Amino acid sequence: xxxxxxxxxxELTKSFSSGAFVQNRSFALGPVSITVxxxxxxxxxxxxxxxxxxxxxxxxRLTGFDEGSYHFRGADVRAFTKADSFAFKSKVQIIFQDxxxxxxxxxxxxxxxxxxxxxxxxxxSRAQMDARVRELLAEVGLGSEDPGRYPHEFSGGQRQRIAxxxxxxxxxxVLVCDEPLSSLDVSIQAQVLELFKSLIEHRNLTMVxxxxxxxxxxxxxxxxxxxxxxxxxxxxxxxxxxxxxxxxYTRQLLEAVY
Amino acid sequence: xxxxPAPEMTTETDPAMxxxxxxxxxxxxxxxxxxxxxxxxxxxxxxxxxxxxxxxxxxxxxxxxxxVFGLHEDTYLAGGTVRFxxxxxxxxxxxxxxxxxxxxxxxxxxxxxxxxxxxxxxxGRQLTEALYLSKGYxxxxxxxQDAAVALLAEVGIPEPELAFRQYPDQFxxxxxxxxxxAIALSQDPELMIADEPTTALDAFTQRRIMDLILExxxxxxxxxxxxxxNLELLRQSVDRLGVLYGxxxxxxxxTADIGAREIHPYTQALFDCVPGRDKRxxxxxxxxxEPVGAGFGTTGCAFAGRCAFxxxxxxxxxLVTNTDRGTGFSACVLGKGARHG
Numbered sequence: 001x002x003x004x005x006x007x008x009x010x011e012l013t014k015s016f017s018s019g020a021f022v023q024n025r026s027f028a029l030g031p032v033s034i035t036v037x038x039x040x041x042x043x044x045x046x047x048x049x050x051x052x053x054x055x056x057x058x059x060x061r062l063t064g065f066d067e068g069s070y071h072f073r074g075a076d077v078r079a080f081t082k083a084d085s086f087a088f089k090s091k092v093q094i095i096f097q098d099x100x101x102x103x104x105x106x107x108x109x110x111x112x113x114x115x116x117x118x119x120x121x122x123x124x125s126r127a128q129m130d131a132r133v134r135e136l137l138a139e140v141g142l143g144s145e146d147p148g149r150y151p152h153e154f155s156g157g158q159r160q161r162i163a164x165x166x167x168x169x170x171x172x173x174v175l176v177c178d179e180p181l182s183s184l185d186v187s188i189q190a191q192v193l194e195l196f197k198s199l200i201e202h203r204n205l206t207m208v209x210x211x212x213x214x215x216x217x218x219x220x221x222x223x224x225x226x227x228x229x230x231x232x233x234x235x236x237x238x239x240x241x242x243x244x245x246x247x248x249y250t251r252q253l254l255e256a257v258y
Numbered sequence: 259x260x261x262x263p264a265p266e267m268t269t270e271t272d273p274a275m276x277x278x279x280x281x282x283x284x285x286x287x288x289x290x291x292x293x294x295x296x297x298x299x300x301x302x303x304x305x306x307x308x309x310x311x312x313x314x315x316x317x318x319x320x321x322x323x324x325x326v327f328g329l330h331e332d333t334y335l336a337g338g339t340v341r342f343x344x345x346x347x348x349x350x351x352x353x354x355x356x357x358x359x360x361x362x363x364x365x366x367x368x369x370x371x372x373x374x375x376x377x378x379x380x381x382g383r384q385l386t387e388a389l390y391l392s393k394g395y396x397x398x399x400x401x402x403q404d405a406a407v408a409l410l411a412e413v414g415i416p417e418p419e420l421a422f423r424q425y426p427d428q429f430x431x432x433x434x435x436x437x438x439x440a441i442a443l444s445q446d447p448e449l450m451i452a453d454e455p456t457t458a459l460d461a462f463t464q465r466r467i468m469d470l471i472l473e474x475x476x477x478x479x480x481x482x483x484x485x486x487x488n489l490e491l492l493r494q495s496v497d498r499l500g501v502l503y504g505x506x507x508x509x510x511x512x513t514a515d516i517g518a519r520e521i522h523p524y525t526q527a528l529f530d531c532v533p534g535r536d537k538r539x540x541x542x543x544x545x546x547x548e549p550v551g552a553g554f555g556t557t558g559c560a561f562a563g564r565c566a567f568x569x570x571x572x573x574x575x576x577l578v579t580n581t582d583r584g585t586g587f588s589a590c591v592l593g594k595g596a597r598h599g
Contacts, residue, residue: 158548185314186314186489186531187314187527187528187545187549188548189531190530190544190545191544191545191546193533193544194542194544197539215534216533218533219537219542253461255465256462256465257465257535258464258494
């Protein structure tokens with residue numbers, strides 16, 4: 001039971017220097033404490049401006065933080081060496097909201113995925129890499145001719161599948177998903193939701209699911225943190241928090257969503 | 259087979275039964291190449307009714323709305339009839355005719371509250387301008403100012419006198435959308451068009467703006483045509499729902515029937531995709547394949563390629579249109595969801 005969490009944020013804070021044009025907005029995160037255990041799907045929920053994407057960026061180490069600590073598998077990320085940082089990048093992968101902006105438009109889909117393999121799976125031969133690319137695309141439901149095509153030839157849902165395949169290429173321990181469904185149409189959203197469901201089952205993925213969609217989160221997450229104005233206002237088992245919330249904010253949010 | 263009309267079907271002269279907006283076989287084409295994007299749409303919105311139109315992106319719902327209400331320059335009404343309060347609008351010069359009604363009988367709430375107000379004009383002046391155009395109140399008169407402040411209060415803007423003198427950028431998205439609604443209401447319209455009015459807003463604001471629109475509709479006896487991609491939002495807000503797919507009107511259903519009775523297979527499939535409040539993961543079923551875009555045409559059902567029930571006839575039979583414009587309609591040639599069979 002005392003297994004070490006994969007991600008542990010403790011009393012973490014982050015403030016932004018507000019520019020001359022920004023007024024009346026709280027730009028501080030935290031202090032927040034968030035733990036993600038191995039094999040768990042953890043939802044970070046909130047409205048826009050709640051700080052949930054900042055949490056994603058801190059976890060990805062795309063942005064730094066001020067106070068508190070961030071441990072990845074027990075190791076303080078602030079003490080990471082260059083080699084640690086490089087290894088970290090293959091252990092934690094992210095999928096962004098916008099599948100149009102997250103793929104290089106001038107690279108074929110196969111080349112985009114192979115790039116990740118070349119960086120992090122150098123021991124593979126070229127033929128092995130090609131086979132791996134096809135396997136990954138098949139896993140997310142794409143065809144065998146697709147590696148040679150360019151991102152613009154795909155629809156939004158397919159591009160999001162490609163982004164998922166690319167993230168999985170390096171066999172990450174943690175997949176951070178920042179609003180991965182919200183730019184998709186409902187019929188496509190349900191398809192990608194099913195894909196996530198099967199990935200969670202088959203790959204035993206640890207997932208951080210950043211979302212404002214409480215209904216999707218209730219279906220997908222084991223545990224959730226509800227954020228408001230940079231702080232966690234409620235946390236717990238997804239099913240319990242999102243059906244019988246204890247905090248006023250969560251209750252109001254649940255009443256507001258359709 | 260049809261016998262005498264049911265007792266509740268009254269004659270055309272009954273004002274309660276004359277549709278406010280009546281579309282018959284409306285076809286919309288692109289000016290550029292005359293390609294028909296939206297085909298054979300027949301539906302009617304009754305007085306005081308809140309009617310929704312749902313569609314995925316590319317289904318033609320925005321094209322449809324913007325063309326029918328004269329807001330689109332690249333498309334035109336290529337066929338069919340549009341009646342407002344029983345009066346048919348001419349097909350020739352349609353856009354000019356409908357634009358004259360926009361801002362008078364018909365109010366319009368656009369999607370993006372950030373770009374629909376003039377940023378360099380005070381809120382008060384934008385309202386008094388609208389009041390001048392629709393009611394002829396002199397813009398600087400006390401009468402116009404009082405009416406404007408009353409409208410701001412009506413849409414729930416705190417301190418309306420202060421808001422009157424402020425600029426749009428001093429308001430949040432939700433407050434701006436309220437101002438836009440106030441402008442639309444200033445003309446005392448009979449029909450309010452709301453094209454994705456809450457898509458740019460967060461969950462709390464979305465709910466409040468929807469509540470405001472519905473509450474104003476009830477109080478003022480205003481009919482509302484609400485366009486959205488959000489089936490769940492529409493299901494909880496409107497009386498009846500038109501479903502567009504590939505530029506075809508596939509279904510008109512009472513929202514109470516969704517999830518309760520047989521409806522058109524596409525509407526049902528769409529509902530099964532939505533992760534609603536009471537659903538479990540097992541209840542969610544996706545639709546295979548990709549949505550087809552508007553402009554599918556009139557041969558076969560646009561949804562046939564993704565439909566679980568599809569047969570050969572679905573791909574070849576001409577599109578079924580809602581000619582009698584009863585309360586419900588299903589374009590399914592297999593008869594699924596047809597309540598009046």
